[in-house]
Amino acid sequence: MPVGGYKLLPIVHEVASATVDGVELTADWNRQFETRVIEDYDSSPLFDLAALSEAESIEWCYGCGRCVPVCPVDLVGEYGPRKVHRKLQMGIDLLEDPDLWLCTTCGNCLRVCPKQVDMIKIMPAAREAAMTAGKEVPAELQGVLEATFKYGNALGQSPRRRSAWTKGAGVPVRDLTKEPGPVDYLFYVEDYWSYHPRGHQAAQAFARILHQLGIDYGILGHEERTLGDSQRLAGEKGLFEMLMEQVVETLDRHEFGAIVTPDPHGFNALATVYPKYGHTFEVLHYTQLLAPRVSELTFTTPLDVKVTFHDPCYLGRHNGEYDAPRRLLEAIPGLELIEMMRCRENGYCCGGGGGGMWLDGHTQSHTSERLSVRRVKEAAETGADVLAVCCPYEVSRFEDGAKAAGVDDRLRVLDIAELLDMALGGPDRVAGA
Numbered sequence: 001m002p003v004g005g006y007k008l009l010p011i012v013h014e015v016a017s018a019t020v021d022g023v024e025l026t027a028d029w030n031r032q033f034e035t036r037v038i039e040d041y042d043s044s045p046l047f048d049l050a051a052l053s054e055a056e057s058i059e060w061c062y063g064c065g066r067c068v069p070v071c072p073v074d075l076v077g078e079y080g081p082r083k084v085h086r087k088l089q090m091g092i093d094l095l096e097d098p099d100l101w102l103c104t105t106c107g108n109c110l111r112v113c114p115k116q117v118d119m120i121k122i123m124p125a126a127r128e129a130a131m132t133a134g135k136e137v138p139a140e141l142q143g144v145l146e147a148t149f150k151y152g153n154a155l156g157q158s159p160r161r162r163s164a165w166t167k168g169a170g171v172p173v174r175d176l177t178k179e180p181g182p183v184d185y186l187f188y189v190e191d192y193w194s195y196h197p198r199g200h201q202a203a204q205a206f207a208r209i210l211h212q213l214g215i216d217y218g219i220l221g222h223e224e225r226t227l228g229d230s231q232r233l234a235g236e237k238g239l240f241e242m243l244m245e246q247v248v249e250t251l252d253r254h255e256f257g258a259i260v261t262p263d264p265h266g267f268n269a270l271a272t273v274y275p276k277y278g279h280t281f282e283v284l285h286y287t288q289l290l291a292p293r294v295s296e297l298t299f300t301t302p303l304d305v306k307v308t309f310h311d312p313c314y315l316g317r318h319n320g321e322y323d324a325p326r327r328l329l330e331a332i333p334g335l336e337l338i339e340m341m342r343c344r345e346n347g348y349c350c351g352g353g354g355g356g357m358w359l360d361g362h363t364q365s366h367t368s369e370r371l372s373v374r375r376v377k378e379a380a381e382t383g384a385d386v387l388a389v390c391c392p393y394e395v396s397r398f399e400d401g402a403k404a405a406g407v408d409d410r411l412r413v414l415d416i417a418e419l420l421d422m423a424l425g426g427p428d429r430v431a432g433a
């Protein structure tokens, strides 16, 4: 019974009394003990959080610690579900704590948690409660939420510029607002392929691949709005629902067989969240559209590169797709695929999910290293020449990370669509098309 100078005393709930070392412990004594504990720690923040819709599982944590080694934020700081639970138990109000904004909703803790403590539901609920209560929201995130509300995209760009990327594609891209009519696939470009300069390059590469495959598709041009999943996870459920209404109203005006998108966050919204509101569409991530048809592509340029691949959390862990991106990479002549130590189900988060894309400053001031920098170092350790990605958030995140890690001279960051396009001969093959 003695452990390190202390005695473990039984909690007497079910029996009238127990005897330890000749001392009788009664149910009364136990009640006094519990009263003292409650007086030492005011755990009301834990109970208040658990009372929020969808956040009840925060109470289920029993401190086993399995989430500790898999949480990407814990690896660069002091975080993780067990620590959040402990702080709440000790009376720290999460709604006013910097921890509120650190979770990327990557889902790796949920994968291993025996109690199914679901941070993907808990953190958005807590963030929403903080916003509703007028608590401080990091300015960088606040700016993005306001831009999304005003312009329908996270980058605060004009909807008129949505299809600007098509000019450099070298192939025709049908804008359904100008050329209406049914298509097999609606290419939902989403924000970072629509507006970010590096996203433009990937979008143009993808258009050239679709062209070679003869796929019938169109885009929504200025009618497209972000699907808003990261804004939802950052706590702005109201904004998400407003966007969803606009998106559904637009989609209902067009005829298409399925939606294809490069953005795992948008894919997640359409595949798992819209149906909960009664809106069901067939949706594919772009790698899922291309993988079954990769044998139809005519590769002309072997790449002779070693490539490692980063699994996007919202394609892999959240939606179970690990193989389609790898099938595409393995089909490229001359390409050698090397896996990182953390891959597939245990892939390390880039830090961009759950609103993390717009919280880098906040995260940096509460951790020792950005998640994207750590991930790029893991990629460089494999000896790869290229870090391949298939999420529009990741090219710019990892390019910045590669510079910060000092490996940008030996590790390029490329979307899988860009790698495929290079092996197909790149823009030159379609010049004049």
Ligand code: SF4
Residues within 6 Å of the ligand: 060, 061, 062, 063, 064, 065, 066, 067, 068, 081, 082, 109, 112, 113, 114, 115, 116, 117
């Ligand atoms: S794995 Fe689940 S139960 Fe275990 S410490 Fe983490 S959150 Fe708590």
Ligand code: SF4
Residues within 6 Å of the ligand: 070, 071, 072, 073, 074, 080, 081, 102, 103, 104, 105, 106, 107, 108, 109, 110, 119, 120
């Ligand atoms: S969802 Fe990911 S970042 Fe959030 S607590 Fe779990 S493991 Fe950590």
